[in-house]
Amino acid sequence: MSPDAPSSGPVAAIPPTDGLKECTVTTEGTFGPAQGSAQEGGPELVQLLTPEGERREHPDYTFDLDDEAIRGFYRDMVLTRRIDSEATALQRQGELGIWASLLGQEAAQIGSARATRAQDFIFPSYREHGVAWCRDIDPLALTSMFRGVDHGAWDPGAVNFHLYTIVIGAQTLHATGYAMGIQKDGCVGTGDPDRDTAVMVYFGDGASAQGDVNEAFIWSSVFNAPVVFFLQNNQWAISAPSEKQSRIPLYRRSSGFGFPGVRVDGNDVLACYAVTKAALQQAREGGGPSLVEAFTYRMGAHTTTDDPTRYRLQAELEHWKHKDPLARVKAYLTRNGLVDADFFAELEREADELAERVRSGTRAMPEPNLAELFDLVYAEGTPELQEQQRWYTEYHASFHDAASAEVAR
Amino acid sequence: MSPDAPSSGPVAAIPPTDGLKECTVTTEGTFGPAQGSAQEGGPELVQLLTPEGERREHPDYTFDLDDEAIRGFYRDMVLTRRIDSEATALQRQGELGIWASLLGQEAAQIGSARATRAQDFIFPSYREHGVAWCRDIDPLALTSMFRGVDHGAWDPGAVNFHLYTIVIGAQTLHATGYAMGIQKDGCVGTGDPDRDTAVMVYFGDGASAQGDVNEAFIWSSVFNAPVVFFLQNNQWAISAPSEKQSRIPLYRRSSGFGFPGVRVDGNDVLACYAVTKAALQQAREGGGPSLVEAFTYRMGAHTTTDDPTRYRLQAELEHWKHKDPLARVKAYLTRNGLVDADFFAELEREADELAERVRSGTRAMPEPNLAELFDLVYAEGTPELQEQQRWYTEYHASFHDAASAEVAR
Amino acid sequence: MTQLTLAKALNAGMRRAMEGNPKVIVMGEDVGKLGGVFRVTDGLQKDFGEARVIDTPLAESGIIGTAVGLAMRGYRPVCEIQFDGFVYPAYDQIVSQVAKMRVRSRGKVTLPVVIRIPYGGGIGAVEHHSESPEAYFAHTAGLKVVTCGNPSDAYWMIQQAIASDDPVIFFEPKRRYHDKAEVNTELSAPPVPLHASQIVRDGTDATLLCYGPMVKTCLAAAEAAEQDGQHLAVVDLRTLSPFDLGPVYELVRRTGRVIVVHEAPITGGLGAELAARITQECFFSLEAPVLRVGGFDLPYPPARAEEEYLPDLDRVLDAVDRVLAY
Amino acid sequence: MTQLTLAKALNAGMRRAMEGNPKVIVMGEDVGKLGGVFRVTDGLQKDFGEARVIDTPLAESGIIGTAVGLAMRGYRPVCEIQFDGFVYPAYDQIVSQVAKMRVRSRGKVTLPVVIRIPYGGGIGAVEHHSESPEAYFAHTAGLKVVTCGNPSDAYWMIQQAIASDDPVIFFEPKRRYHDKAEVNTELSAPPVPLHASQIVRDGTDATLLCYGPMVKTCLAAAEAAEQDGQHLAVVDLRTLSPFDLGPVYELVRRTGRVIVVHEAPITGGLGAELAARITQECFFSLEAPVLRVGGFDLPYPPARAEEEYLPDLDRVLDAVDRVLAY
């Protein structure tokens, strides 16, 4: 469904933990944002492409792919955004129960997901439509879940991409356990690029406050498990600003657990790619866990049922619009003459097609069949459930028969 | 039951978070102890009294009490140890179901507890017999719990000392909530030494791995709650060495949450006093939470049912015997002529008396009365429980009547 | 008398409790500016300030664990758990701390903590947003568990729960949040005790026992059955721990037939406890075994299958036919 | 044939499972060198290494959460929860993840995770070490719940649980750990299916239903009753989810009287579910309502009151008298 970015090339090192920045939070006063430029991401932010579309150098991280790859990233982001807006529209039309938009987080997701290798296993939260895209998950598998047709429709083991997890933070422990399994399988630090494997797990700024997430930090560091914690700090957990979850920048959380943390410009797809690639490589080589905080912004509502005007200012959104993750890549590509008008026209056509497919495919979905579920609860079915299934099936049939009879009368 | 140490005097500052030591853990290899001198506590250890009984200066912390206070600490430690050994003996004799010994942790507990003020609220774990001592809890209230007569027999609100908490880590959240209540009551940062209040919560190296404890770190830092997290790192969580819970020294955990952490020699009562006092003062002044890691050693078994020979070497214990928290104070007092033979004789007599009181008091405890408990579950009783109580009481009576009849027959 | 939705009635009840006692505080995820995802706490932070209406970090164990500490300090926390499926991270704090603190301390520590949980299905939500975990709590000694089925009860019961010195798990039937009805907010005292069940419809042929979201369903079923000449009584249990079954036993003795209806999966649900007690108490009056209508023993299904999963009017009537056939 | 304690039988069963399948791993607090606080995993780390017998950090949610990931990677984790009262921090992972993963993934992900929980009272322990939380799990669709009452079952059932592709909550009656009995370890296959109940004593006057620690108690009660000319049948349920009630119904039809015995508090305990099902299935055969003998609806009491709190021979016999009086 979309090309894989190459995953070889030189690897920038994740700064070791002894490179920890000094902690500048004041200990006085009540809670509130860390002093300084939290809104802007702070000076510690790794950025390789500015909002204006200019490339930047960074001492530790280099973007090592060619412009073709950047065109690919752009395509990924445009198509993902289109899926997202189409799904949002479908929800408004009553076709989906709810939709969690990734608007604004495309770079964080595409950059990081493209940095994985096929054997790496990914644990998403519930907003990772861009990551799903990179793992060739049919967008209809996403809309079917938000429509209420199923709870997840792909085989995680077949695509190395787990189902969405809705209970906040729970998946970070699953990822850690999976990474421990990789270790046991001897798939870390062998030097064989097809064998060495990492896990990446996505979670949010809100999730960082859950006990499970912090336990995952402990387990992964104690066992030195090959897992990259990819924190999309989109500034909000529904109505709670990220200062509600931590009084210092979140990337520094890992320092308390003894593993490295980096803050990357989450709206810069090049930087997200480069930083994540380094973190994954460290994990595969046996260097253990790391935390990547992608500093980004949730440009839409929390979900389609949310009303952000109740808790945040329009000005904040306007501010972040200037940092749109797609705009800067477009600027880079056009300014440097790396694309022509055809490129955009073709992409537009592709997006239209995709949108149409999502639209019609979602509308055409068959209703779920409750009777089937009785067979899916256990690998080894139980007489009790079989009995309930039998009852339900008969009841259902009799009821519908009765209803037809009623109509016929 | 024992004199309060004065709580005024100049206050050493807790080093601010920007004084964080650099992180020296290597990220290679699998889990294991942090490199270097974890066993010894590391160079970051605050020590004011050496194992040989010599006073030491520290740039940040000064012990500001007189020798009378040190004699008082010594008395506290001796008597606490005596309670402990008596309780251990009582368990061996079948009088207690179990006992969790504090052997080796006397300095950590007495030093920290004596640094509190009466209005400060303390949340213990289940091994804080020394802290309980400082809060004038009758040792019989401790043995009654370990005997199985009750789950805790004092009124926490009356002595500002909560009941023992057995579920690991749960009390750290209670402490944080209590501290938030103190803030709401306006009892922080007023400058009034009788009004400003802090909370201290005790937990172990093992507990540091629980989600609840890490959530408590988040809440307390986000709300800047006046709470001191007093971590007794006694090196073991039953059979798990502390490296199983963290790959870097535990005092550094707090850096990831944006508040200060200090490692103190947990076998040095002077240092424990000085560091805790500073941390409490910071909390009372509105400076927010801090973490004190008392680096100590569990010289006994985990509890009387444990067999440490299965998992640790005798040599380790021997090594720590040289650091006994009581021995160094005794050495200091004698070497400097601050006590005479009478002091020790009197203390010995006092300890014997206390032991006898614990022994006979424990043996004489009345059995618990199940019928009473029905009234204690709810503030507003329920007809259901009253009915069960009635049934039980009648049944019990009839059964005992029948039994007597049987005997009579 | 005023017309209120169930959600607004809860809001008004909390407001009144907060006005009446400065120690009452509200805490939870998004309860502040947003007013909660269901707007049940709408406007409270604006009027009572951030010190009394606390937007918390995203951590349920933290919410309940700190509420314990706040209660020990003299506050009366009203905690919101955002959805039924998210109460489990707080389960340890609820079961091992909240429930046990009073007996542990031999009555010295009382914890007047209210834990509000929007529960049940029928709103077309994704996974974890439609569960009915009440049996987990009713089986836990030391907790009290109640649920409201209409706006008037919502208004009064939330105040009674807050006034209670015992920890109360307060289940709110989320699919009834927008149901509107008269609420007499003028009364100076609650019209019904907190721990009382209510006969909401009298009948002679069989008794329907229900609570929360199923009260409306059962009343509709009774209405429909009336057309067929079946006279069904309906009891809104309201209190799930302790139960108040005196009125139920009386009805059962009269009707001889009982059906318990709840959304929770049948196995181990409260229907089992009710059936067991009623059978024990009214053994010789029963013409038929107590029947149970509930969710199947499946994890809650995808939303578009929930209507098939949940008890509805037809499933209740089907059970009525079966119970009357004995 | 060999004489084993229940604890040693579990150990031998796990050992055999580990020998038979390299993917079987054991994890939990203190399961390594210490061999667990009850020595149930004694020697396993020595023989199978640290990669397969994992001493974990002190965090129950972490134990179960990472077990989910390990299972997804192809492992078969056998998790030890140190005591019943410490399973609650893992409740969310168990109820929302372990139980639901298979249906969530429409059968794509199976989680062969065993969660071993020493449970029940009678050992004179401090708080949180004597609870019987089985109803919480049996009410959770997606889990299977079993418990063993004797060394032979312990030996076979732990192997069957490990071999099961479904998540199994495995309750171990801790006060029976040291009970010794014959175990035929030579059999090439388990003598009884995992999800089967067993009639351990036949009788005509009434049927005692029990499981885990109460099997021994009920057998002793039946023995004592025999002296008084009362012939009691005893069923060891063994499987609590799913139930296997076919043999029970047959017995009930014969005896007409039933008593369920468990340590857990009565209200909402499994006795309720059993009573409800039996009454529904055997309504016309019952001479008396199903009686329940269990713990009172109190948080578990201090150890020196536990004998008064727990069902014992006399409480069972008292119920026998009552049920026979109908």
Ligand SMILES: Cc1ncc(C[n+]2csc(CCOP(=O)(O)OP(=O)(O)O)c2C)c(N)n1
């Ligand atoms: C355990 C749990 N509690 C509450 C919720 C309800 N909830 C869903 S999303 C959300 C906010 C999550 O914020 P964040 O982690 O920052 O992720 P984002 O939605 O911003 O991507 C909350 C509170 C949940 N899903 N799980």
Ligand SMILES: Cc1ncc(C[n+]2csc(CCOP(=O)(O)OP(=O)(O)O)c2C)c(N)n1
């Ligand atoms: C939630 C929970 N899990 C497990 C236990 C069993 N347990 C009791 S003490 C202990 C070790 C605690 O170690 P640590 O926190 O270092 O405290 P220490 O005993 O060394 O003082 C364990 C695992 C428990 N009490 N609570």
Ligand SMILES: [Mg+2]
């Ligand atoms: Mg967010």
Ligand SMILES: [Mg+2]
């Ligand atoms: Mg310890």
